[in-house]
Amino acid sequence: MNQRTILITGATQGLGRGIALDLAGRGHTVLLHGRDRTRLETVAAEVRAAAPDATVRTFLADLADLDQVHALAARIRAVEPRLDGLVNNAVVGGGPDPQVRQLSRQGHELRFVVNHLAPYALVRGLLPLLRDSAPARVINVASMGQEAIDLDDVMLEQGYEGLRAYCRSKLTLIMATFELAAELDGTGVTVNALHPAHLMDTSAVRAYGLTPATTIDEGVRPTVRLLLDPELATTTGRYFDQFTDARAHEQAYDTEARQRLMALTQTLCDRS
Template identity: 35%
Template sequence: MQGMTVVVTGATGGIGKATAMGLAMMGANLAITGRDIERTEETARQIRAAGGGQVDVFVADLSSQAQLRRLADEMLGSLSRIDVLVNNVGGYWNTRHATAEGLEHTFALNHLAPFLLTNLLLDRLQQSAPARVVTVSSNAQAMGRIDFNDLQGERNYSGARAYNQSKLANLLFTYELARRLQGTSVTANALHPGMVSTGFGAEDPGGAQRLFVPILRPFMLTEARGAATSIQLSSSPALEGISGGFFAKGKPRKSSKDSYDEASAERLWNVSAVLTGLTST
C-alpha cells in the first residue's frame, strides 16, 4: 500500500480504527473521519506513533448531508488521489431518531452516507484507478427487507428492522455500483466483518443487545480480527479487478436472494439519488 491514499470513515474506534491502523502499517497514506475533532486527532496520533505515516484528519457527522458534502469538498481539495474508499461508518439505534435533514438516522448514516460520499468522490477514484470501494455490510442483510413504502420507518419503526434494511441496502448499492463501474478500473465490494467486540450500538441499545452482548462478548472477535476482511479487500493483489462481491472471513460468500434483485437495486439507487440531492425529483 506504499504511496496509496486510503479514506476510512468512522475510524476513531472499533473496526474502523483497526482497519486504518492495519492499512497504515502496510504503508498507506490515510484520510480518516470522525465526529469529534479531539478523538479523531488522537486516533491519528496513535496511528503515527505505531509507525504509520501520513494521516489526514477530517471531521464530520456523516448522518448530516450538509456536513458530508463539506467533508467531500475538503477531501477533494487536499487529496490529489484516492486509491481506496472504505465505507465503514455505521450504527444501530433502537429508537427512531431524525437527522438534521429530517431523515431517519439509521438509513441516513448506514446507507445514504456511503452512497453520497462514494458518488461525490467517484471522479477522484476514477482518476486514481485502479481504485477500490469497500463497504462494510453485515450478515444482518439476510434478514433485511427494503420497504419502499416506508424507507424512513415513519409509520412503523423497529431498530432491528431499520438496521437489517440498511445492511441489505449496502449490498444493493455495492452490486449496482459494480455494474455501473463495469469497464472502468474501479471495483466495489462489500463484507461482513464478523461478530466483533466493540461499542457498536451502545448509544441506544435494544433489549436483546443489553441481554446477550455481555454474555457473548468473550466469544466475539477482536477489533483487529474484525478488520481483517476490510484490510484484505482494500489491499490484496489477488482481488485486483474483482468487483460486485460479498466477503466474510476473507472469502467470497453468497448474500441473500433479495440482494441480487437488480430492479430493487436500481430503484433504491434512484430513490437515494433524490434523497441526497444528486438528482431532482
C-alpha cells in the same frame, strides 16, 4: 505503486481505528474521518505514534448531515492528489433504546442515512478522484444481519425497531454496492461489500446489549485483504462474509428493487 492513500470513515474507534493502525503500519497514507474533533485527533496521534513513518491526515464531518457529506467529498477532492481506496465503515447500530426512531439533519431515519445514504453520497462525490487514481477500491462495510426492505417505507415510519432499521440499512448498502459496481465496471474502480466479523467487540454491539463474539482484529484482516490483495484487483460487485465470496439476502439480487431503491437514494442525496 506500493504506497496507497486510503480514506476510512468512522476511524475514531472499533473497526475503523483497527484498519487505520493496520494500514499505517504497512506504510500507507491514511485519511481518518470522524465526527468528534477531540477523538479524531486522539486517534490520529495514536496512529502516528504506532507508525511514525506513515502519513496521517484527518477530516471532520457528521455523516448524519448529508450537506456535511457533500462538503467532505469536496474538501478531499480539493486537497488530496489521489485516493486509492475508500472504506465506508462509519455506522449507527441498533441503539441503546431500539424503540426510539432517530432522525438525521435532513429529517430522514438516522440508520438509513448514516449506513446507506452517506456512503453512497461520499462515493458519488469522490468518484472523479477515484477514477483519476484508478485502480482504486471501494469497500462498503455491511453485515450478515440483513432484512428485506419495504420499498414503500424504507425509513420505517411503521413498525420501527432499531435493530430492524440497522439490518435493513445494511441490505440497502449491499444493493447500492451492486449497482455502483455495475455502473463503474471498466473504469478501474471496484466496489465490494463485506461482513467483516460476527459481533465484534465494538461500542455499537455493546450499546445494543449484545455480547461481543469476536475481536476487532478478526474484522480488520478480511477488510484489509479486500483493499490490498492483488488477486482481488478486478473483483467487483461482490458480497464477502469475511474471506468468503458469499451470497447476500435474496432482495439484493432483485434488479427492480435495486433500481427503485437507487432512484430514491439519488433523489434524497440530490435534495440535501
